Amino acid sequence: MIKTITLIGAGNVATHLGKALFNKGFSINQVYSHSKDNAFKLASGLNAMPCNDIKFITDESDLYIIAIKDDAIQSIVNQISFKNKTVVHTSGSIPMDALSGFDNYGIFYPLQTFSKEKELNLNEVPICIEANNEDTNTFLIDLAKNLSENVKEVNSEQRKKLHIAAVFACNFSNYMYTIADDILTNNNLELDILKPLIVETAKKIQDNSPSDMQTGPAKRNDEAVIKNHLEQLADSKDYQEIYQLISKLIIDN
Template identity: 40%
Template sequence: MLKVILIGTGNISRFLFDVLNVHPSVDLAQVVGRNTQALEYFGKSTPVSRKFDNLMEADVYILAISDDAISEVAHQLDIKKGMLVHTAGSVSMEALPAELRRGVLYPLQSLSGSIPEKMQEIPLCVEASIEEDYSLLEKLAYCISNRVERINSEERRQLHLAAVVANNFSNHMFYLASEICEDQGVPFDLLRPLIRESCNKIMNLSPYEAQTGPARRGDQETIDEHLEMLKESSLQKIYSTLSESIQTTYGKEL
């Protein structure tokens, strides 16, 4: 049985806690964090602590905290044996103390604290320094998901960028679309079937193949009309954000 200590109390910690705490191959021995109120969520079934310098012994210590705090907190931990891993997409493994066995366990998913649907399909990107630690980390990762990939720090950094573009940027476009609808007094709800179908298509087609509309048809007149509509005073607040994106997307020869 793998003995695991979870450091942090945010969304990723809650997700990992909910999954690992009920897994028969994992002993989730302790949760450590500074937020006393947040620790109450974990303390109902697992020992908790606010002390980073007095950790129990474990096979794996999972540092699930904000990216900019990883290096500072990692160097404060008193770990005598076991492996320390962080969960960030954009932070190198080198941010962890060199004298420790170290690695990365990065779930490639937007997590809100609850267990997502189709959890077993969530890619887990792992990195370690030696084969023995890769084996340990993969053993833990397969307790969470059926898809585990070895991804180094530079590959993960680029993958994280792609994930932000695909997820966060797309969601911001949905927000801008909702602003247009609100400005014109039409319900955004009318767009939901279109958004759902677009997301469904991308599961089976490449983004290039899934492209439709004026871009696919080469309809420059409609493209120009859309750009002019965005210049109208009532929509000026989103013109600068959308115009370059539209030019880039529509400008490609499809």
């Protein structure tokens, strides 16, 4: 039983999800974006109708996937006139209740860092599901299993915490790479030299707890090295502050 789907959004998440669903044989009816160009671009690849006015979203699909910026979700939801459909959003932060005006609703949250240009196999991407009733839950889990081997039921409270954890593990670790890049560039070195180490650090925790894998001067409580590093960071009070704070927590741990 192939269900028909309307995509609301044409950004990174909508693009990856839309392509993956289309490739699995799902029929995409419409693609909405406030940008006409983006609506056309994604819709044409999915054999779908583009739409840049939310009033013209039809009620002919089985499922509506809202994949737009968090702060636009409520306003878009308020403009959808029909209520007897299944509607999900893909946000890590917005509670499921934002969709409570519909009969069937839920969350379809793929936990990955998406860039439109970069091809990505969804197969190993965790998809977090939540629904307002058992039937919708089953429907969404079955749908997600078409795309990924890693489907999890995660409630709204857990999803919020998961989003915070992802900010630390991904957004903030990426910022640590940015600081490293900045320090190296200022000393006529390139980040290339650290790339094997960065990948190895991420791979090490695939089979080991990160707290067991912690290394470095703070882990050894090597006060001489820490003091020396802080002195060398004197040019940047911000980097000094981060170095000091994280080192203190590693030592205390």
